[in-house]
Structure formats: C-alpha cells, structure tokens
Amino acid sequence: MTSKINTLKSFSSKFGLLTIAATFAFSFAGICSAQDHHEKINEHVDDAADHENIHSEEGEGAPAGWKSWKSDGPGGFIMHHVADGHQMEWAGFQIPLPVMLWTDEGFQCFSSSNFYQEENEAHVHGMEGHAFSMGDEYIMINEVIYYLKENGGIHGIEEKVMKAEEADLLLAEIAILEKEKEKANTNDEKTSLNNEIAALSTEEKQLRKSAIITAPFDISITKNVLGLLLVMVIMVFIFLRVAKRYKKREGQAPKGIQNLFEPLILFVRDDIAVPSIGKQKADKFTPFLLSVFFFIWFANLLGLIPFLVGFNIAGTMSITLVLAVVVFVITTINGNKTYWGHMLAVPGVPKWVLILLTPIEILQMFIKPTVLMIRLTANITAGHIIILAFVSLIFLFGAGSEGAYWGVGAGSAIFMIFMYLIEFLVAFLQAYVFTLLAAIYFGSAVEEAHH
C-alpha cells in the first residue's frame, strides 16, 4: 500500500512540476500574444453591444474568443472557451474541423472553414452569439447549424424568432387568463374565459409550429468530439501496451509504463470495485470501471493542458450523458431480485408509507445517474470557468492602465497556478468520484439480501 502511494506521489509530483512550469510559460505567452488585442479591447468594451461597429473594425485573423469578448464581454469570452465548437483555436490560429451533416438530400461533409470566414459573418436579430452563413444553404448561429434557404434566409429566421417571441407572449397571456378564471365567480365568465384561452392556445401552437427553424442533423467532429476521440486513441494505445507487458512479463515485477499504471489499476480494482461491489461480483464490472476512470481522468488532463484548444470533454453534457446512461443501463440490467424488491417495496416499511416511498425510489433510479452526469459536467466546467475568469480579470483591470495590467496580471497568474493545482486534484477526484459512485450503484444492483 505504501509503495502504491509512493509511486502515485512521485508520479503526481513530477506532473505537478510540469504543470507549474507549463502554466507559467503559457500564461505569459498568452498575456504577450493577447497584448496586441489589448488596445482593441479597450476601444470596444464600452460599445460591446454594437455589433455592426465590431464587424467593420474587427482585426484580421482575430480569434473568435476575442470576438466574443468584444460582443459579450468577459462572460461571452469565458463561455466561448468552455463551449463546444466546430473549429479549434490555438495561439491565434483557427484549425478547421470536418462538418458532417445529415440533410434532406443525404450526407454532406465539408470543412468548417466554409463557415468561419469574415465575409460569411451574419447577424440574426433576436439570436444571441455569432452567426456565419455558408452560401445560401446553411447558417451557423452560436455553433448550431440551420438550413438557410429553407427557412427563408436570414430574414425568414428572424421572422421565426419573432414568432417564437410572440408565442411566448401569448403563453404569458394565457397564464394571466388562467388566473382570472380561478377568480371568476359566474359560470358565464368562466366559459367565456375558457373560450378565450382555447383560441389563444391554438394560435400559440400555430405560431410555435411556424417558428421552428429547420436544421440538418449535425454529426460533425466538433472540438470536444475530436478531444474525445483523441482520448480514446490514447487510452487504447497506452493500455494495449500495458497489456502487452503483462503478457510478456507474466508473474514478474512491473516495469516501465506498466509500473506507472499498475497502482492506478489496482486502486480502481481494490479500492473502488471490490469494496463497493464485493469480491466475487467485482470482476464483472472492473473493466467498465477502469475504462470510465481512465477516460474521465485522461479527458480532464487533456483539458488542463494550457492553451491547447481548450478541450472541455468531461465538461460537456452530451458526453457525460452517455457515460451516465451506460451506468444506468448496466445497473438496470444487472439489478437482481433484491434490488427490484427494494425499489418497488422497501422491506420493513408500513404499507401506507410505500405509496410515498416507491415513487421516490423509482425516481431515484433515474436521479442517481443524472446527478452523476451533472456533477462531472459542472465540476470540470467550473474549473475552466474560474481559470478563464482570472484571465478576464487581467484585461478588465488592465483596460485602465499599464500598471494595473501587469499588477493584476501577476496576481491572476499566481491564482491561476493555484487553481491549476486544484484542477489537477479535481481531474483525478472527479474521475474517482464518478467511478466510485458507479461502482456503488452496481454494488446495490447485485447485492444479495441479508436481512
């Protein structure tokens, strides 16, 4: 056990030092490269809402992150970096990714650089975020791709947005009428109000129907999908190598990469799987737990590499949703008699309490993986947001004077390093927590009755 901890310690300390060094280097690189934009930001922070103005004055090749700063302030800047996107940004370069669409006319695949062009920038009133059009076929608003021609061009989309807003207004009106109906005394009043509500709701439904902005099915390799695939490739590469070592050096002491991962594999097996599931049944679930643990951990570490396109893999709901669903499916499939019995009728509880308890228990079945999903997403995203907030601080305060720029910069850098170290812990901790809770759910599903 002590040797295990020692290996982990030396491993983490090496990586810790690496991070500190990397963070220092990248923070300053970031500050320096950002300095060019510094002046421009000063001009635009005040009239950030004025989109037309920005379009005309935007610098050549300015990263979209800075554009979001200009249009939406630090909030937009942070969200832009945390959110998924159809291209990667690295040190001012824009790296296009393949856009894959399942359209009415079949499968389409093209580079995302078709969207991210200055001449393609569009503005849709009523829709937040950046819009890029591609010919007259597609428009990408806030990283979501819609049909353009089919929706009647930008103007058509704007109209649809207006219609949706009108529908929202109607909904509010209906709510007011409902309240009036409750207060109404006579039957006549009630029927007339009912008629009014029915008329408004049909109108609202029609508006909603016509307000739907049609979109192709987007199965693009986005930034986070690429990160996900990268993590998967790294995992397969590493663990096939580790497995080869185990085959080659059967019964011998671990060596090299095998030695690096063995404590972690043992940690997952002996400290997560076995205590939560039990020795006999743990073997069945250990491969999944190992995969999930290393996937989340690697994904988090990849997201922590400073200024490397800002992967936010485990902080993307769509990805954690899949993990949670897999956990749910495994738990449900493996649920034994005791598990279902416990859920449908908790033993040793009076019958009238069961009326209350059983729905809660059934709901809990879904709540558990949902919580798993939200916890992971929120924790990873929050870490990224805090670090980006410190970056934003530099430019917010730096807008005043050169002194404030460097002073707040230094302070922010120190806090960022501190946050990075915490993030390193969180990267591991969240992988551990997700795996542990999944193991506990599996354990509850296969537990034998002992009362």
Next chain:
Amino acid sequence: MLNISLGTIIWTTVAFLVVLFILKKMAWKPILEGLKKREESIEGALKAAEDAKEEMAALQSNNEELLNKARAERDLLLKEAKEIKEGIIAEAKTNAKLEGDKIVAQARETIKLEKAAAITELKTQVAALAIEVAEKVVKEKLSNDNKQQELVNNLIEEVTLN
C-alpha cells in the same frame, strides 16, 4: 457545454462502446489476469516460504530432541560407568581387606607358631642352661648326679612362662 447535441451523443456512444469493447477484450482482460496470476504466484511463494520456515522449525526441534536424547544417553552412560567404577573400587576394597585380613591372620598364625617354637626352644635352652648351671652348681655341691637332676626338673616344672 450544457446544451445537448445529438451528434456529440452519437459520437460519444460509438467511441466509448467501441473503446470499452477493445479495452475489455485486449487490455483489461490480460492485465487483470496477469495481476491475478502474479498475486497468486506471490501468495504461493510466500506460503512456500512459510512452509519452509515451519519445516525448518520442525527440523530444528527434531535436532534438539535428538541432542537431548544423546545427552541423556551420555549422562546415563556416565552414571553407569561411575557406578561400575564405584563397584570395582568397593570390591577391590573388600578384596583387599579380606586379603589383608587373611595375611594378618596368617601372620598371626605364623607368629603364634614361631612363638611356640621359640618358647619351646627357649624352654629347651633354658633347661639346658639351667642344667648346665645346675650341673656346675651341683658338681661343686652334689656328688650324686641323679638327685640333683630330680631337684632341677621339679624346679623347672614350677616355673611357668607367660
């Protein structure tokens, strides 16, 4: 970040399940099996060592027992030897005593005999001497030899030696 994208879900599902399958078959299985085998071999080796230790201990106690036995035997032998020695000495002593006594008795006998002989001789000599003396005395005083002899014999008879 928080919005659900169906495309990402599809990619994640496919990638995760494929990787899970690959890793399960080609990585986790050999790794976990290898670990188990090694643990078993280590456990076996430890058990063998423990067994050897126990055997050693048993052997050692065996040795001790043998040694104790040998020691006891030696002690017994020594005791016996001592007893024999003492017996021999005692026997020798009694033998010697007996012999001594015998010799003493013999000596006494001899002395007795010698003494008797000496007395007899002395008696004879004294008699002769007395006769001589008496002869000389009588020669001078007595003329008759026979009368004188009778007188002397009577005198001698009266003298008791010892």
